[in-house]
Amino acid sequence: MTTTQAKQTATAADRMIIAAAKALEDDKSVFVGTGMPLLAGIFAQKTHAPGLLTVYEGGGIGGTPSQRLPIQVSESMTFENGTIVGSMDYVMSLAQAGFIEYGFLGGAQIDAYGNLNSTLIGTWEDTKVRLPGSGGGADIASFCWRNIILMLQDKRKFVEKLDFFTSPGYFRGPGEREKHGLPKNTGPYRVITQLGVYGFSEETKRMKLLHLYEGVTLEDVQENSSFEIEIDPNWSYIPEPTSEELEILHKIDATGIVLGKN
Template sequence: MEYTATELMICCAARALEDGKTAAIGTGLPCAAAMLAQRRHAPHLVILFEAGGVAPHLPTMPVSVGDSTTIHRAVMATSMADVMQFCQRGLIDYTFLSGAQIDPYGNLNSTYIGGTHRRPQVRLPGSGGANDLASFCWRTLIIIKHDRRKFVPKLDFLTTPGYLTGPGAREAAGLPPNTGPHRVITDLAVLDFHPDTKRMRLRSLHPGVTLEQVQAATGFELQIHEPLLTTPPPTSEELDILRREVDPHRYLLQRG
């Protein structure tokens, strides 16, 4: 069955979400992944939105984190302060993030590119809630396009912490132990982080993608998971749910 890179990324993200876990998500691909997971294998997945929706059953794709659908059949309609408090208290298992740049330790930049903070070449939106979520949620899932401009050896600005400078650095900075980046999902591959070095590691290649393609699209040397896996393609069930229930109007799926 034919599928797009966007559909494969959503399926990979959905598979990472377990039934009964909690996940702080935003709109776009993370929301589609959570909706797919909830409809397919994780009916008791607890979704939280930054604006205050807690445990909704999403009838349609929300257009923002404050959309009224984010409190449809929800357990709670509360505030951003409460959702961030849940995060800081260790009550949120997963969060989804992205950024303009990512480095070998999973640190993210969404502040500026080039120049200085006062005079950047490109000014970006900044952290929003990303720093809090990556600091205190147990596992961070990162969805990002795979190219050398994004996968860089050194960030222009560190907006959101991954493993900072390596083993022990998060804990030395005062962040909770056993937290940090879990998976990086791209249009070419799925990556994780070596448990000892905390550096990014190629875990699986998407169907038809070669190791050489991934390394050429990465601005630093990747470690390789042993064995190197092949990402399972989307199943007909996953694609049917995605196309018929999650995004029937192709707001996201038309992106390729």
Template sequence: MMTVAAARALRGDQRCFVGIGLPSTAANLARTTHAPGLVLVYESGTLGSKPTRLPASIGDGILAETADAVISVPEVFNYWLQPGRIDIGFLGAAQLDRYGNINTTAIGEYAHPKVRLPGAGGAPEIAASCREVFVVVRQSRRSFVEQVDFVTSFGHGRGHGERAALGLPGAGPTLVITDLGVMRPDASSELILVATHPGVDTEQVRAATGWNLRVAAEVTVTEPPSADELSALRALRAAS
């Protein structure tokens, strides 16, 4: 449901900065179903990749073999990402707070963490410069926290126009998709629940959130995956 919901949010006229894992699965599902014109950009420098299977990493040869062009990593960031040429950036998170700030650095005190995480990679630049950021993460009180332990990738700060005040060009997180539902920022940039997945109610989502989650006046229910979506998703996974 997470993969399908994320795929549905993409359009064929967009350029999407894709990470390995669920974001790559969602982007390739979108490209092979309703959005054949979706341009996939991977951090390794492949522009317009059209893999016939899910890549194992950003260095998977199938990305270069099926790309419109292959450029250097600095070019991806300097000439595509930072000038605002990427419409959607997909990010994951170990921790996410109510304003969409992301932690992938450390759990606990930075100098003496309980857990040292993989770190930033290109995520801070993606969060800063993509026109929009979609976050895909499984929801629990461990991952959805009142305040992240470390701000790896800036979301909306403490809200109320802080991104604009810092001069960040992108809109930041505009969509958060979890295994329970969908959230979007309101006028203050705080994430609110706008949809639940089939079989999930709002209280379940609130119980899995580490802050007092606010709920939209009208919460919709996401459509279950169609037969065509499931068939395309299974085909991608079977080929990998």
């Protein structure tokens, strides 16, 4: 098995999932949803974080499905090989008690402070698109120590002002989470898109660029955001996934539920 780089075969989804996996640490816990978050969690377990504990919103803890990826978070196979068969309120209470380090989130819109909208596009009185809603996202955003947001980036998604405030990031700046009764030192940690990886400034709590994928420019970052994104002076390019990494990732999703069939 070669470890040479495979730039021609890595897709945007491959890059995003592997980047998300590398943001996770060994011997920590992570709230995963089905799809890309679950792939990222399992990939991390099979590479650099074998002790990572996966927690499903549906109540499963430590489950590692063997047949295929679950389609949704309450599917029975999320309990396979797990340590606890719990309930949704039980795993949410674990986050509230501070036992879950990482949480995965997504949304239709995000602002400069990592606040998310997954409820509607338009206004409450004149809704253009009705979205799934919080679905536990507000709980994860509120109580996990570090949240990783996976979403595609363009001007319609990276917005100055959310159409609806579903899940909290840093509200409007430093100290705002604490003012709203949320635990200190929690909040958005990384935003991972098809362009690169973002963090948040310690001083302003605004989104800032940390890494770009090869072939993406700083101009691409600003052209695909409706708000100004800070640029870390030490930003860097992310190495392309290796052939070995891609093989591991696609073996996890052998049936192509998330990545599609090759």
